[in-house]
Amino acid sequence: MNRRKVLISLGALSMAGVARAETIKPLNLSDAEWKKRLPPAAYQVLRKEATERPYSSPLNTEKRKGTFVCLGCDLPLFSSDAKFDSGTGWPSFFRALPGNLKTKTDYKLVYPRTEYHCARCGGHHGHLFNDGPKPTGLRYCNNGVALKFIPA
Secondary structure, eight states, X not given: OOHHHHHHXXXXXXXXXXXXXXXXXXXXXXXXXXXXXXXXXXXXXXXXXXXXXXXXXXXGGOOSSEEEEETTTOOEEEEGGGXXXXXXXXXXXXXXXXXXXXXXXXXXXXXOEEEEEETTTOOEEEEEESOOOTTXXXXXXXXXXXXXXXXX
């Protein structure tokens, strides 16, 4: 395997990810439209930044190959290859697909945390922590109700 293939497999280099990030068109809907489009629990998480109960999502134990996409707009966010069992009760990933998430600082618990949102619809997905496995050391702790799984 050459260096480029290794970097691409680690998510460190992906021109496709860069191109995709540049072509993402924002999805702006009214609150009423979001309420019609989303199930109530997903609406609370994606639009109101709520958190689902731990161990409540069937996606927490999803092990098949595929892609996890935003429930609000179908933007691919995570590959199943980056999923791991964090023991926290929420689906967790050590790498996101390049360019498809945006972050901001969240002070809801007084101390700062990194919150991440879908780059297309702005839907809240979860928080990013520095306690994940190699190769990134990151843990994207995602609300399962905010995701849809597309099998390979």
